[in-house]
Amino acid sequence: MWEYTDKVKEHFLNPRNVGVIEDADGVGEVGSLSCGDALTLYFKLDADGRITDAKFQTFGCASAIASSSALTEMMIGKTLEEAEKITNDDIASFLGELPKEKMHCSVMGQEALEKAIACYRGETVPKPEGNIICECFGITDRQIEATVRDHHLVTIDDVTGHLKAGGGCGKCHEDIQAIIDQVQGKPMPIRSEAAPLTNLQKIRLIEETLEREIKPALHQDGGGIELVDVDGNRVMVKLRGTCAGCKASQVTLKKTVEAKLRELVSKDLVVEEVRS
Amino acid sequence: MKTIYVDNNATTKVAPEVVEAMLPYFTERYGNASSMHSFGGGLVVDIRRARTQVADLIGARPEEILFTSGGTESDATAIHAALQSNPDKRHIVTSRVEHPAIKTLFERYQKNGYRVTFVPVDGEGRLEQTALLESLSDDTAIVSLMWANNETGVINPIDDLSREVRARGILFHTDAVQTVGKIPIDVSQNGVDLLSMSAHKFHGPKGIGALYIRKGTKFKPMVVGGHQEGGRRAGTENVPGIVGMGRACALAGENLEDVGTRVRQLRDTLEQALLQAVPRSMANGGQAERLPNTTSIAFEYVEGEAILLLMNEYGICASSGSACTSGSLEPSHVLRAMGVPFTAAHGSIRYSLSHYTTREEVDYIVDKMPPIIERLRSMSPFWKQATEAAMH
Incomplete structure (x- = not known):
């Protein structure tokens, strides 16, 4: 049996906002019967572009229904710009926690929201780029790579929990493992100092270094880091989680973050902490 | 509520009669059946009685019953013994609807170089018998088919199938974990060489099962390091479990x-x-x-x-x-x-x-x-x- 939080159980047993909005401003449909879960999300906007109503219909397990219910509660009252910032992690935290095998239920919520907003704006959500790795669920290498990086996933089961990839026939397990290995272990190429970086290149490289080299290390200790701004050679960051307020954080900042950025981006960089 | x-x-309630039968073996009769003193060694009598109760339920003889930890171990023991005793044969046969205890085991043998036939079923879950018989050859070491399916309850005609397979000189194993205690079974009337059963599926305790091994079937133990069970499975006997399983078998027969x-x-x-x-x-x-x-x-x-x-x-x-x-x-x-x-x-x-x-x-x-x-x-x-x- 799954260990669902009380909040998941409560939203499953008493889901909010079940139904259809006939004259919806945006509709997003994701999933299918064969996948085992599907969600149709509707929303209605007022004159100021704020979401006044949201409804859903879900075919799926308890956590899929609870995630959908949670999502509608989170959306209502927000502007589209605010709503589109809702991530699957936000949905999971709203519910307390989801078993890792069930993270894909929250991902389904986020995808339906993206689609519904794109529908309102008359856009289409671009098809995921890359080559299909998991044929059972149509998941590409790029999607897996991004998810592994964003959520610091380390096992195939983690990937299956988030994306469903690898949860069907299992033929793609080796490919998924290869992507995990690549994201986790691939050393960054050492850049020659000969060609100076443009500002844009520098910022991108800083971001990439933070993502690949620094975040995973901090994440292991329950911390995190966020890039706020880059001004010339000043790199401004915000510390998160256990790093924020940690007495050793200044040491971390200089010895780990700055040293790594100097090694891989530019030896002139200076890292500063921004406190909010 | x-x-x-x-x-x-999935599992059953342990019958009150079974609990009652087991209790003394947790308290005053905790001996080791291998001991020389009668406090422990005397338990062989209790084990023998249980073995007879198990055998009686399926039409076997007591010496054909091997106690194990349950259905999964019985399955693994049966297939292991069959392949070890027939090292030259590289083909094994099962169905596409087996319990994971067999399915995963066969997939592992497949990875290790065995040729495996997974016989399909029709829309009602009935085995494609022609496909089964056509797959058999001199290279086939064993056929393993569940007697009844755990999800749908669909019954395979094991009496007929086992006779057909055995007539070709091929070993026949059946996972009867879901069948024992639900329909009559009589191995003296069919061609089953090996049969797996598990006590907790018929109101016995968890952690005890049995493998029926037809007399004369070649056997190689999987667990070694002791003389228990006639040297076919090492390890101190689970006396309360064995007694409980025996009692559960007697009750199952009555019910x-x-x-x-x-x-x-x-x-x-x-x-x-x-x-x-x-x-x-x-x-x-x-x-x-x-x-x-x-x-x-x-x-x-x-x-x-x-x-x-x-x-x-x-x-x-x-x-x-x-x-x-x-x-x-x-x-x-x-x-x-x-x-x-x-x-x-x-x-x-x-x-x-x-x-x-x-x-x-x-x-x-x-x-x-x-x-x-x-x-x-x-x-x-x-x-x-x-x-x-x-x-x-």
Whole structure:
């Protein structure tokens, strides 16, 4: 049996906002019967572009229904710009926690929201780029790579929990493992100092270094880091989680973050902490 | 809240008589049956009695019964022994709807270089017997087929199949974990060489099972390091478990008739009432010969885990063929092998009754299920489309 939080159980047993909005401003449909879960999300906007109503219909397990219910509660009252910032992690935290095998239920919520907003704006959500790795669920290498990086996933089961990839026939397990290995272990190429970086290149490289080299290390200790701004050679960051307020954080900042950025981006960089 | 337990293919209530029979072996009779003193060594008499009780239930002789830790170990022991005793044969045969204890084992042998035939089943879960017989050759070491399926209850004609296979000089193993105690079994009248059983499926304790090994069958032990069980399985005997299993076998023999008649009627009542009360529902394998206690009902356009959790709110315990309950994402390999469409496989619920199931309990389930399904369907984006499509 799954260990669902009380909040998941409560939203499953008493889901909010079940139904259809006939004259919806945006509709997003994701999933299918064969996948085992599907969600149709509707929303209605007022004159100021704020979401006044949201409804859903879900075919799926308890956590899929609870995630959908949670999502509608989170959306209502927000502007589209605010709503589109809702991530699957936000949905999971709203519910307390989801078993890792069930993270894909929250991902389904986020995808339906993206689609519904794109529908309102008359856009289409671009098809995921890359080559299909998991044929059972149509998941590409790029999607897996991004998810592994964003959520610091380390096992195939983690990937299956988030994306469903690898949860069907299992033929793609080796490919998924290869992507995990690549994201986790691939050393960054050492850049020659000969060609100076443009500002844009520098910022991108800083971001990439933070993502690949620094975040995973901090994440292991329950911390995190966020890039706020880059001004010339000043790199401004915000510390998160256990790093924020940690007495050793200044040491971390200089010895780990700055040293790594100097090694891989530019030896002139200076890292500063921004406190909010 | 009252518990309505219709998940007896998962495990069963330990019969009070069994608990009573076991208790002395946890308290005053805790000896080791291998000891020289009669305090311990005397227990061989109790073990012998239990072995006879187990043998009697399936038409075997006591010396043909090997005690194990349960069904999974019995399966692994049987296949291991067959392949070790026939090192030159590299082909093994099973079906596509086996329990994971066999399925995973055969997949592992396949990875290790064995040629494996997974015999398909038809839409009702019945084995394609021609495909089975055509796959056999001089290279075939063993055929392993479940006697009855744990999810649908569909019964394989093991008496006939085992005779056919054995006539070709090939070993025959059957996983009878779901069958023992539900329908009569008589290995003296068929060609079964090896048969797995597990006590907790018929009101015995967990952690004890048995493997029937027909006299004369070549055997190689899997667990070594002791002389117990005639050197066929090392390890100090689980005396309370063995005594409990013996008592459970005797009881199962007495209750076979009740399961075959009263329980069968309850199952039929439950099945027919649910199929009638819930539109777009069907019995998986309903046309095949089935165990008297099992029904697997597919409720289209809803998802099994959600159904089970709503049933749980009413104290009703059952299982599902849904993917979401297992953590894997594919619905039951059994239902998929039968060609049950995704619309139905995800929403399949297995009700498995027992000697302890009452008419009141069945009525209670029949009362509670239709609103549960309706509630979930009203949330499902597919239900309206499906019903509208059906009307046009």
